[in-house]
Amino acid sequence: MYGRKVKLRFFFVLLILITLILSVYLILKSLEENVVYFQSPTEIKILPEIEKKKIRVGGMVKNNSLSMGAKEIKFIITDFKNEINVIYSGLVPNLFTEGKGVVAEGYLKDKNFFLATKILAKHDENYMPPEVKAALEEK
């Protein structure tokens, strides 16, 4: 019902699309460790060796682990399987608190110890008014 040219053009477009999707998939797959913005404490644990270059570690700030000193801030990043101790001195974003997401940029001293040079707060996908949050907590 369609002409031969139309069919040919259809398959041409289809071929380009399939080739593209496959190659982009392969590229992203092989670049995975550069695509991720941060690593979790578990991924740090299974690293074969301690990296000298700057990396980012992300997870939750463990409850009751945050201690703000005069010079430095200490806290623990957890992904509920493994943990890592972080030391940082400098400004923290407003949303940085216990029990919330955080991404720390800096250097690994060893697998349990991280020297942060920059702290970013990670926001989650929950949006609600304060009253609703209070009501939720009462339950």
Place this chain on the structure above:
Amino acid sequence: MFKYFEPSRIFSITSKAPRYVMLLFIITLAIGLTEALILSPEDYKQSHSVRIMYVHVPAAWITLGIFSSMTFLSIIGYIFKIRNFFLISKSLAPSGLVFNIIALVTGSIWGKPTWGTWWAWDARITSMLILGLFYFMYLVAWRIFENKDSAFKITTIITILGIVNVPIIKFSVDWWNTLHQPASINILSKSSIHISMLFPLLIMTAAFALFSLLIFLMKYNTELIKIKNKGLDRL
């Protein structure tokens, strides 16, 4: 099986439409902005900076939607040789680019107080920037290629290359660790955004869609007038 479109008949409709769309847009935007800036509650954690979201998220949705439509139109136009579809696609592109830039800029303004940084090279943000580059390439291609037929082909190729990036933008937050939070609104499961915040978000989306429609109609009319004046080009 496809008839040629009659430019003057389309024009008689599209030349009158903008004023009504404009009126609708102003009304929707007024309601949306009142809802978003005054009536909607502040967030429990971000307080008032949540209001940036009412511009950021609709802009991001619209820019993704427009690019997908452009790709669809270009591919169908290329396969079935429908010239009108290329012109529709071409007229859609500018508002898509504008909303892409708006999404990036508002995201940056929101990121500073919330994350503590203006810009992060994470998967969601970078792929959105790449989409912006594709929009830019697409628009430049129309200017470079004088020959209509080669412009049709090149722009179709650009949309096909760019469309692969669209699912990456959408799912980047699920596939990889990103600084950007995952989607709050899900069609299949329960949304993690409170209804009092969802409502202004949807109205703002409608307002932005109307704005895109308005810009589209204006661009499309210009294309039709060009064709009319030359008298050579048939759609």
